[in-house]
Amino acid sequence: MVRRVVTDRRVTLGLTFVVAFCSIAYELVYSELLTVFYGGTVLRYSITIGLYLFSLGVGALLSTHLDDPVENFLRTEVYLAVAGPAGAGIIILLNSFPDVVFAGKPAITLVAAHVPILLVGVLSGFEIPLLNELLADREQTIFAALGRIYPRSVVRRVLGVCFDVSDANHESFSEVLGVDYLGSLAGTVVYALVLFPAYGLVVTVLVLGLLNALGALTFAGWVLWGRSWTASDSRTDFGASGNPGSWRPLLVVGLLLTGAYAGLVVNAGAVDRAVTGAYIGDQIESEYRPGQAEVAVESFTRTPYQRVTRYERTITGRQKSETCLRLDQAIQLCDSWVDSYHSGLVDVPMSTFEDPTSVDVLLVGGGDYIAVDHLEEYGVSIDQVDIDGTFMQMARNHQYLGQFNDGAETYDRLNTTVGDAFTYLRRTDDRYDLVILDVPGVRSDDSMRLYSTEFYRLVKRHLTEDGIAVTWAYSPYFHGQHHKSFVNTLRAAGFDRHLPYSVYEDFDGDSERERGERFYLLSDDTTPTPDLSRARSAYLDATAEQYDGWNWQFLTRYRGVDPNSVFNPNYDIIVEK
Template sequence: MSNSRTDTGTLLALTFVVSFCSFAYEFVYSELLTVMYGGTVTQYVITVGLYFFSLGIGAALSDDLDAADLGGNFFRTEVFLAAAAPAGFLLIVGLNSVRIPQSVPPELIWTVARLPVVVVGFLSGFELPLLTHMVDELEDGETAMPVWIQNACNRVHNTVVKGLGTVWSVERTDGRRSGLSVVLAMDYVGGLVGAVIYARVLYPGLGLIPTIFVLALLNGVAALVFVTYFGDWSRWPVTDKWSWRSVNENSQSSTRALSVGHVSKTLLVVCLVLTASYAGVVAKHETADEQLSQLYLEQQTENKYPPGAMRANVVSQGTTTYQHVIRYNRTWTGTGPNPHFTGKTEQCLRLGSAIQLCESWADSYHQGLVDVPMSLVEPGPETKVLVVGGGDWIAIDHLRKYNVTVDHVDLDGEFMQQTKTDPFFRKWHDDAYEYDRLNTTTADGYRYLQESNETYDLVLLDIPGATDDDLLTLYSAEFYSSIRNHLSDEGVVVTWGYSPDGYPQHHKAFINTVGAAGFTNQLSYWVREDIDSDGQSERIEQFYVFAPGDRQSLTGDGETAYVRKHREQYRTIEWHAVPRYRGVRVNSIFHPNYDILIDT
């Protein structure tokens, strides 16, 4: 094989690697921005748009790079990418780990958080033009691959061309392919592989933080492979510059330079240091992931309190297929008595970007979700209850004392399995997963209702808040319509909700959505608890009961022991018509209203 063929094969292999990294960076930033700011569709669409815009700008400006220094410019591009991509990742994390003064415009933070996408896209735009020019200089694109791969590609190519000939006017092209065509082909293959490996291996297996360092490591390795293969070692380390060797085309008598450029030894040392550092991070990826995640989480968690009033310390964290599960201790460090819970420290559970459970209000929340609405139905085996969500099994424990029949559906089987044996959760659910009238299904709640023929007297929605558009389905008119179709004649659906005072736009969109699904009556109440042991009860959580018609009151012959104990609080709670807010669009699966999402 001639040197030219080997050189072209090396350049195409590098094309594959850098394309792999470029596409994967796009997904890493999209997911990171989703984690930080919510809105999967919004973040992915904006990130992809910005990335391709920046890619185009970089490609357009690549013609202004010195054509006599193709190799040097390619090396610089890979080193800069290896440095910029992780730095941009850490910048986004840092923006969400510190308290930014309210005087700073949100639009400025939005812009700064997306600058890393622009930088990586811009630098990636240089790669393909530089590689294409280098392959063109070699003039041996058709022989770059092994013979068996060439033969296979030729057979596929002939078949595709025949197919194209049925519609288009085609001319079979034999012989050497242009540098642009082979580089683009390898770029597309690398992009596809990058997308698949990211989605199936890197993100689920390593997580976001190690993945960004794996990709930066590959950029650094690509730069070093390039300089090792094409560099003129005879001049090292005498001169201050690194030069590229010439390529001899054995098939031609002439000699043609691939590139005659220079790279400073300083940049080469930087590349070596970065690559070695990233290799160390990847080798210890679990430790790096844990430390960086905890640094972010401990700064970001509980930041709604005044500075210095509450400190968070992560106890454990992990990622299931569907969510990031974080357990942490929060400690009151403010002046004066702790107004938020008894004592100085308590443990909490956080799923994704929202707090789901704290020791001070775990009981009161589930009393509001279960013990209050059970006053509206008859206890006993004939009463059928559907619980959507509730993978911690605590709601099931509260239902068990009423001896009802329970269908339980939750998407995250990994989380449900973990909470069965975890001591923190066991003290709340008391092995409720063993309840003999319980049927648990691991599935999406919406899909479950689409496929079920059961009717229920009570439906409890123990689901995360509407902080991400992955959850838009569970806040859609279609989902609530399915629930209504599965209710018995006197059935009701219960969910916790955000306060209309704190989240007015969400509340209006949510209420209009429920109303559009056919629910005409609502009953709203708060559950109260003396969570700080000061002798005064505080409002803990707001709940809504929805029904497609008239229903009985909470107090009366069927009231539960909990409602009876707090009768003074609940006797004035009455059913009202579900209001309709003008100018507020319903949230639908096929026409989402993003006002229903809230920013935590």
């Protein structure tokens, strides 16, 4: 006699929702990890989703060879509870030994980092066919019940405009597939709005593993407690084996995983700091020659927009260590050059104005309030726009940043807006004498918008007749492709002149100042000359001899290089290292 498994519909569909939620969220975690390590947000997400959908199809095809749906579904969930978090760990490990070098390493590690996508995809492809087999009662589906609620005749008429229609099909496959799609939607939304912003990648993947393990235990418990029957005699059906003892290893693994994941999730903050801090320390050290630097991560915080890392670094040959701050992978400031950077960003352009108290300034970014502190010395009026309100709150309360910004958030001529600068400039009619762009480097697709022709056109449109803009810039000698794209983007936005200059610091401890951060003053036809005698900066007073002359130049036009646009991006503008 052929037995068919009849399970409680609420449990089966609930599991369908959970497994779909976890599967898509795993792939989003993998996409973000690959973006962190290899760059190219659009590329990484596109390839990940493509491989995931392909492997889903492979899994569905292979599922035709699977026998007992009860035991195989339990196995699938336990395997996913292991493979999902392990896949994230593999991607991290593949990129945790930068000093290990061998032929073909970049290509080999890149390919290997995509294996977890395929594994989770194939296992996820097993789930829908197995769940469909578990819903053998075809007559009382959710859709059949909904047929008594929604206006079926109206729906048929609407569909009939474009399709040949008939009465609703009470097939459980449609029901399982519909709930699966709903779970996928929930997974993407909850990941983006809750899990990633609140917990980051490491803890998020542990939460997903916990959900998979709990799903496996819930399913096993429901069957073992007699909630699954054979259609013929209502006796408990344990699947093809008929022996629940064969599940014992799976249940033990499921219980161990549940306990382990639950313990780690309860201590989410410590786990995130330990794993991410260790990785970041190794990555920072890898930027120097072997043995040249030692890095100790002191604190690690995550905001909805970026990862904030404070660390102590000791470089061979220097007398003392210093504290630095990073936002994601980009260095934000270090003790030794925080003053020179902000003197170049703020005090040099402010020295072009004879009466600074009449100057209206737009500060884009600058959430650490250090630029505001420099501007306060001139009595200017400041509108500040920064998207990361959490980081700004941190800067107001953090002792380390407080030593540099001196409580500048209380300046009475400061008006701060927490929001997107692009949107702000589109909505405001205000015009400014000086626009300061204290924005992160363009390290990924996410920041390309602030390096687009559309953004710089907005900046130019909001300058007064004699207004100027200032931004820091990557060196054209070390980032040639970025420089060409950046300059052509500025030209396309209407800026045709720039005044390049740099600040100078003793970076190697030999008592000689070397060229440091590079800056551009930008204009279309106004060419005000900086006068450092007007600058209120002890640093510029001490280094004034470094600036022999100020030379406004026409921006070079590079042939064959497209500007970067929101709608026609030039990915050469991204600086990956």
